[in-house]
Amino acid sequence: MVVSTTDPVREAVNAVYVEHSRRVLATLIRLLGDFDVAEEALHDAFKAALEQWPRDGVPANPRAWLVSAGRFKAIDGLRRRSRFDALDDVGERGDVAVIDTAAWADEESVDDDRLRLIFTCCHPALAPDAQVALTLREVCGLTTEQIAQAFLTPAPTLAQRIVRAKSKIREARIPYQVPTPAELPGRLDAVLRVIYLVFNEGYEASSGELLTRADLSAEAIRLGRLLAELLPEPEVLGLLALMLLHESRREARTSPAGELVRLDDQDRSRWDRTMIAEGTGLVEQALLSRRCGAYTIQAAISAVHSEAADAAATDWNEIVGLYDALLRTDPSPIVELNRAVAVAMRDGADAGVKLIDDILARGDLVDYRLAHAARADLCRRLGRVNDARAAYERAIALTKQDPERRFLERQLGKL
Amino acid sequence: MKYLCLVYLEEEKLRAVPAKECMACGDGFRKSGILVAAEALQPVATAATVRVRNGKVSITDGPFAETKEQLAGFYLLDARDLNEAIHMAAKIPPAREGSVEVRPVRELTP
Numbered sequence: 001m002v003v004s005t006t007d008p009v010r011e012a013v014n015a016v017y018v019e020h021s022r023r024v025l026a027t028l029i030r031l032l033g034d035f036d037v038a039e040e041a042l043h044d045a046f047k048a049a050l051e052q053w054p055r056d057g058v059p060a061n062p063r064a065w066l067v068s069a070g071r072f073k074a075i076d077g078l079r080r081r082s083r084f085d086a087l088d089d090v091g092e093r094g095d096v097a098v099i100d101t102a103a104w105a106d107e108e109s110v111d112d113d114r115l116r117l118i119f120t121c122c123h124p125a126l127a128p129d130a131q132v133a134l135t136l137r138e139v140c141g142l143t144t145e146q147i148a149q150a151f152l153t154p155a156p157t158l159a160q161r162i163v164r165a166k167s168k169i170r171e172a173r174i175p176y177q178v179p180t181p182a183e184l185p186g187r188l189d190a191v192l193r194v195i196y197l198v199f200n201e202g203y204e205a206s207s208g209e210l211l212t213r214a215d216l217s218a219e220a221i222r223l224g225r226l227l228a229e230l231l232p233e234p235e236v237l238g239l240l241a242l243m244l245l246h247e248s249r250r251e252a253r254t255s256p257a258g259e260l261v262r263l264d265d266q267d268r269s270r271w272d273r274t275m276i277a278e279g280t281g282l283v284e285q286a287l288l289s290r291r292c293g294a295y296t297i298q299a300a301i302s303a304v305h306s307e308a309a310d311a312a313a314t315d316w317n318e319i320v321g322l323y324d325a326l327l328r329t330d331p332s333p334i335v336e337l338n339r340a341v342a343v344a345m346r347d348g349a350d351a352g353v354k355l356i357d358d359i360l361a362r363g364d365l366v367d368y369r370l371a372h373a374a375r376a377d378l379c380r381r382l383g384r385v386n387d388a389r390a391a392y393e394r395a396i397a398l399t400k401q402d403p404e405r406r407f408l409e410r411q412l413g414k415l
Numbered sequence: 416m417k418y419l420c421l422v423y424l425e426e427e428k429l430r431a432v433p434a435k436e437c438m439a440c441g442d443g444f445r446k447s448g449i450l451v452a453a454e455a456l457q458p459v460a461t462a463a464t465v466r467v468r469n470g471k472v473s474i475t476d477g478p479f480a481e482t483k484e485q486l487a488g489f490y491l492l493d494a495r496d497l498n499e500a501i502h503m504a505a506k507i508p509p510a511r512e513g514s515v516e517v518r519p520v521r522e523l524t525p
Binding site: 123125171172173174175177179181 | 416495496497498502503519521
């Protein structure tokens with residue numbers, strides 16, 4: 001009964017794969033100096049595990065075993081390929097003898113390997129879409145097909161993107177290292193941008209029928225947690241908090257029919273309180289550092305919303321103040337727009353419309369759907385029906401997202 | 416590994432960075448052992464472009480690219496990896512005025 005005896009081991013190997021394959025890969029890339037060689041070695045190591053563990057039992061430290069096995073197989077393969085006959089003395093046996101402590105024993109350098117992998121995948125010399133693809137492939141272990149599907153990109157295009165990124169790492173010699181403290185702020189920005197982009201692609205899917213693609217958001221939160229564990233910089237905590245606080249509203253922001261529900265109209269009893277508690281705790285921790293940046297401030301804004309029982313009970317004064325801080329850290333017309341909406345809630349719709357009109361008059365955000373949607377909503381509240389209608393029509397013309405378009409059309413119909 | 420750092424500047428900014436500063440940068444690179452070669456270039460108007468087509472040599476003035484920035488000089492560095500090359504490129508004074516393209520050198524094999 002071969003099947004029944006191997007099944008539990010096969011399951012054990014699967015569990016080890018899920019838990020450790022990314023760490024093993026991260027270490028193998030350092031030891032072997034090449035992404036493709038390391039991936040092949042990872043594959044060979046798991047193949048060896050499937051052959052040897054049923055016979056010899058699951059090793060006490062499976063991760064170390066896999067790193068050593070992968071390294072052994074890769075070096076063996078390289079030797080065979082380059083016909084290094086003189087060094088062939090260890091290459092003949094089929095089994096892997098694994099007592100290679102130097103490769104893995106140092107927990108700290110193994111943790112660093114995961115950071116090395118993240119920073120290398122998010123190296124700013126790589127194209128932004130390649131950074132995203134490579135991070136999801138190598139750090140998260142998604143398949144090329146899964147990534148292609150999530151980003152509505154043809155799989156061959158995505159595969160090509162990953163191949164090009166890997167060859168650039170090799171040919172330009174992008175090193176496998178954690179940046180020095182002097183370089184860290186800029187390099188960390190790139191990593192955070194990739195994680196937030198993945199999150200947003202899952203949360204606000206920029207096009208298509210479905211409003212959200214939950215697995216991408218979950219992947220981004222997993223990445224955020226990993227980074228917070230390995231490198232607890234204030235902005236890392238801030239970004240993780242921001243993602244958790246947004247994610248806490250996932251259930252409430254779409255109706256059972258898949259329609260968009262605005263923050264003001266959401267059933268706040270459906271917000272995930274555990275995520276809110278975790279997110280709020282992280283915001284407080286980041287704010288205490290006094291070195292926080294744009295992600296932390298946005299998370300703080302989100303946390304203020306999370307505390308309020310409804311839109312009317314929200315501390316809009318606090319929110320406007322936080323937007324002022326955000327404008328100082330990271331000025332942009334979109335932040336100004338969000339501030340205008342908060343001002344409208346604090347001082348009345350009229351004040352908000354004036355601020356939005358100022359932005360549009362400057363020529364900013366004229367093609368940004370949410371600027372017109374916000375203006376439409378405020379005009380509606382002021383009873384300026386014609387202005388509201390024109391703004392809704394403009395917003396509808398600009399949106400590429402089906403649920404959002406239907407939401408705007410409903411609002412327009414209610415005028 | 417060698418990296419060619421190509422310095423691009425708008426024509427009117429060619430003399431915006433004092434020569435003294437550029438020479439000091441080159442000296443610094445030389446002392447740290449990373450410098451292979453470095454030169455500043457005359458404006459693109461002084462250039463000639465050579466092509467050979469069907470065995471025939473043609474010579475034109477230029478090149479006149481669409482972009483306003485032109486190649487103003489170069490540093491050939493022998494760096495450990497791209498990160499070191501980028502770190503050094505950021506110290507090249509004209510990086511403040513224009514841009515520096517960091518290109519890995521392709522080793523030709525027969």
